[in-house]
Amino acid sequence: MIKETVAAILAIFVIATLAGASDTDELVVFCAASLTGAFGEIGEIYEDDTGVDVILNFDGTQALRTQVEQGAIADVFVSANKKHMDGLMAEGFMDNDTVSIFTENRMVVIVPADNPADIQSLSDLSEPGVMIITGVKDAPFGSYTLQVLDNLANDSTYGPEYREAVMSNVISQETSVSNLVSKIALGEADAGFAYQSDISPKLSEQVSKVEIPDQYNVVAEYPLGVLMEAENPDEASSFIEFVVSPEGRAVLERYGFQPV
Amino acid sequence: MVSSQFERGFGWGLIKEGRISGFRRRALKVGLALLLVFAAAFIALPVASLFIKSASGVTLETLWNPVVIDALTLSLFTATTSVVIVIILGTPLSYLNARFDYPGKEIADSLIELPVVMPPMVGGIALLMAFGRMGVLGQHLHACGVNIAFTTVAVVVAQIFVSMPFYLRQARISFEDVDLVLENAARTLGASRTRVFFSVTLPIATNGLISGAIMAFARALGEFGATIMFAGNFQGKTQTMPLAIYTAMQGDLDVSLCLALILVAISFAIIAAVKMLTRRMYKSDVRD
Numbered sequence: 167m168i169k170e171t172v173a174a175i176l177a178i179f180v181i182a183t184l185a186g187a188s189d190t191d192e193l194v195v196f197c198a199a200s201l202t203g204a205f206g207e208i209g210e211i212y213e214d215d216t217g218v219d220v221i222l223n224f225d226g227t228q229a230l231r232t233q234v235e236q237g238a239i240a241d242v243f244v245s246a247n248k249k250h251m252d253g254l255m256a257e258g259f260m261d262n263d264t265v266s267i268f269t270e271n272r273m274v275v276i277v278p279a280d281n282p283a284d285i286q287s288l289s290d291l292s293e294p295g296v297m298i299i300t301g302v303k304d305a306p307f308g309s310y311t312l313q314v315l316d317n318l319a320n321d322s323t324y325g326p327e328y329r330e331a332v333m334s335n336v337i338s339q340e341t342s343v344s345n346l347v348s349k350i351a352l353g354e355a356d357a358g359f360a361y362q363s364d365i366s367p368k369l370s371e372q373v374s375k376v377e378i379p380d381q382y383n384v385v386a387e388y389p390l391g392v393l394m395e396a397e398n399p400d401e402a403s404s405f406i407e408f409v410v411s412p413e414g415r416a417v418l419e420r421y422g423f424q425p426v
Numbered sequence: 427m428v429s430s431q432f433e434r435g436f437g438w439g440l441i442k443e444g445r446i447s448g449f450r451r452r453a454l455k456v457g458l459a460l461l462l463v464f465a466a467a468f469i470a471l472p473v474a475s476l477f478i479k480s481a482s483g484v485t486l487e488t489l490w491n492p493v494v495i496d497a498l499t500l501s502l503f504t505a506t507t508s509v510v511i512v513i514i515l516g517t518p519l520s521y522l523n524a525r526f527d528y529p530g531k532e533i534a535d536s537l538i539e540l541p542v543v544m545p546p547m548v549g550g551i552a553l554l555m556a557f558g559r560m561g562v563l564g565q566h567l568h569a570c571g572v573n574i575a576f577t578t579v580a581v582v583v584a585q586i587f588v589s590m591p592f593y594l595r596q597a598r599i600s601f602e603d604v605d606l607v608l609e610n611a612a613r614t615l616g617a618s619r620t621r622v623f624f625s626v627t628l629p630i631a632t633n634g635l636i637s638g639a640i641m642a643f644a645r646a647l648g649e650f651g652a653t654i655m656f657a658g659n660f661q662g663k664t665q666t667m668p669l670a671i672y673t674a675m676q677g678d679l680d681v682s683l684c685l686a687l688i689l690v691a692i693s694f695a696i697i698a699a700v701k702m703l704t705r706r707m708y709k710s711d712v713r714d
Contacts, residue, residue, distance in 0.1 A: 228676040282559075297576070302659070304677035337576040338658025341673060349658075353560040354575055 192219045193401050194239065196230045198246035198388065199342035200271065200307065203366040204421040205244070211417070212408050218401055226342040228304040234259055234393065241402040244390040246271075246306035246343075251389040258394065264403065265391030268410050270424040272362045272383050273310050275376040276350050283356035285376055288318065291357060292331035299338045299346050299358040307343045310384050311359040317382040347373070361386065363422035388423075473690060480683040488684040496662040497670035498688060504578065504666060505646040508585035509593075512642050516593045517635065521623070523594075524601035542591045549587055550655025557583065557656075580657035581664050585646035593642040600634025601627065633704055640700045644693060 197205050202224045209220040223230065227246045231254060234243065243260065245251040248267075254260050277285045283296045291298060301308025319329035340346040343360055350358045351372040365375055390409065392402040408414050415425040488494065522528075523535065541549055557564040558575045567574065574580050604627050612622045628635075650668040657664040659673060667689050674682035 226676060232676055232679075299658070302673050302676065304673075336660065338660050338664065339673075340659060341676060352554070352558065354554065354558045 191217065191401075192221060193241050193398055193405055194221045194223065195242040195244065195405070196223050196225075196234065196238070196240040197242075197244040198227045198230070198306065199224050199344045200246050200361045200363060201244060201388070202344055203368070204363065204418050204423060207417050207421075208409060208414055211413065212405060215408075216404075218405075220405070224342075224344070226301075226305045228302075228306070229341065239395055239397060240393055241396040241398050242390060242405055243393055244388065246386060246388055247309070248387055248389060249309075250306070251391070255391075261392045261394055261396070261399070264406065265389055266410075267387045267389045267426055268406075269388045269418050270426055271386040271388065271422075272424075273307075273314050273359060273378050273386070274362045274365070275357050275378060276347065276360045276364060276373045277357050277376060278350055278353040278355075279372050279374055280353065281374065282353065285357050287376065288378065288382075289324070289328070291335065292328050294331075294335075296335045296357060297337045297355040298332065298335045299340060299349055299355045300336050301343065301346065301359070302339045302341055305341055305343070306386065307346075307359065307361060308339065310386055313384045314359065314378055314382055317384070321382065361422070366421055476683060476686055476690060480680070480687055488680050491681055491684070493661060493665075493670055493674065493681055494684055494688070497665055497667045497685060500578070500581070500662065500665065501647055501667040504581045504585060505643055508582050508589060508646045509639055509643045511582070511586055512590050512593045513635075513639055516590060516597055520594050520597035521601050521627070524598045538594055539591050541588050546588055546649065546651030547655060550584065550652035553580075553584060553587060553652060553656040575656060576658040576660070576664065578657075578663055581653055581666060584652040584656050585649050588649055588652055589642040589645040592645050593638040596638025596641060597631070597635050600631040600638070603634065604630045637700055637704060640696055644696055647689070647692065 195205070195209070205222055205224075209222050212218065213220050223240070225233075227250045230243070231245075231250045234240065234254060235257065243251070243254065245254075251260070251265060255262050255265060275285065275288065275291065277283070283290070283293070285291065285296070290296070300311045303309055303312060315329045315332060318324040319326045337355060338349070340349070343364060346358045347360055347364045347369065349355055350360075351369055357376075362375070365373055390406060392399050392406070396402050409418075410425070418425045523531070544552075554561065554575060556562050557567070557580070559565065559568045559573060561575075564574065574583060608626055608630070609622050612626045613619075617625065647666075648668060649666070650672065653664065653666060654669055654672075659665050659669050661670075665673065667685055671682050671685045671689070674685060
């Protein structure tokens with residue numbers, strides 16, 4: 167009796183697993199953490215429109231790249247910088263013809279809504295005791311931060327001492343921008359370098375921003391494309407088409423991106 | 427060798443008594459041997475792979491990488507500090523729990539064990555909510571100019587939070603195992619309670635206390651989730667070995683592998699040290 171029950175349960179498991187594996191209406195998207203809000207919404211709309219099950223995996227681009235290099239299977243890869251996408255293309259992980267830049271983003275300084283350190287301008291960041299969070303150098307937002315600081319250091323108004331002072335105020339280097347944003351939103355640090363798009367509609371009450379003037383800012387270019395190992399390349403292509411369609415662009419703009 | 431271990435095992439009696447036929451006996455032996463080999467390989471293979479994969483990339487140069495040095499120093503310092511605090515606070519606490527009853531003991535016991543079953547990430551958020559700058563207690567500390575989150579102190583706090591239960595549990599069992607007859611004998615001979623504790627109870631329980639402390643040290647050394655949440659990730663200040671491994675994994679796999687190897691070596695040395703230590707102590711106990 168028990169044997170039969172166990173056998174029946176096992177059989178159900180096997181069938182369910184097989185059925186799950188052969189299900190083709192599933193699209194796995196590896197997506198830069200800065201796109202969490204925007205792609206969450208794009209994914210939902212796409213699911214509603216097509217009935218395809220969109221599985222989004224958000225993390226720092228560099229972490230996702232490592233996962234792909236170590237054998238993770240996905241259909242679409244969305245990168246927060248060109249460097250990691252170029253790397254994946256050179257290593258043969260991408261279907262290179264499908265890769266294109268779909269949006270741009272800019273860096274801002276975000277501060278908690280009550281602005282405990284009273285950060286009004288970039289120069290306030292170099293004051294002693296300001297608690298700043300940045301990213302690890304391998305994360306796109308971390309390397310963009312370093313570029314911004316280099317640009318400021320090369321300008322006589324700020325100079326290299328400014329960069330040193332800001333760097334010595336850094337208390338943590340996060341591996342994904344979403345971790346940084348939540349720590350700022352909680353008010354646990356005074357300021358952080360993040361993307362303009364990180365001030366999502368939901369967060370606008372908890373954080374405010376200090377603009378980085380264009381002359382010092384960097385334009386973050388976001389490429390996306392279909393992976394060589396994609397189990398569902400056709401669906402992947404039509405998902406990308408949707409991202410760059412007017413409907414997809416509208417969502418991106420609402421989250422502070424600048425679609426190209 | 428293998429069969430001699432099984433002899434002590436349960437079920438062997440049945441086999442010896444001949445209640446299990448020869449074929450079944452052999453099948454059982456082969457099955458258990460296979461299981462043992464499989465279990466050993468399951469642990470040995472991934473560890474060996476670390477060495478195999480790192481053979482090409484990890485050089486002495488990687489070892490002297492500042493990331494590696496900083497992480498190693500910080501990890502050893504914080505884990506040692508945590509364990510010392512855990513021992514100082516945990517020893518009297520577990521003696522109390524082993525010997526006395528007090529109202530709410532059940533609740534206190536469950537609470538103490540909670541961090542063991544709680545995912546470390548949850549522990550990290552909880553610590554941030556309590557001791558962060560905006561936290562329940564942290565905001566008052568902040569008003570007094572004390573900041574804990576995102577400092578080396580936070581690393582130690584996180585490690586104590588997750589490793590304390592391991593020590594408390596083991597220490598309590600060790601104290602409970604000390605025969606009350608011995609304590610009472612010492613008392614009737616006129617020793618004070620304190621004297622009894624230090625001259626009778628503590629020496630007998632030492633073995634268990636040490637293995638508890640080692641468990642706590644190992645847990646503190648491996649702490650990741652609570653640390654990255656509560657202490658952040660900053661080289662030389664809060665980036666311990668596990669955090670450095672995670673961070674390096676996203677850029678330089680060689681550094682990551684090098685750190686992982688060091689951590690494996692330390693863990694192995696700890697296990698070996700404990701085994702040797704406890705064996706020697708056991709022997710000296712017997713001689714006495």
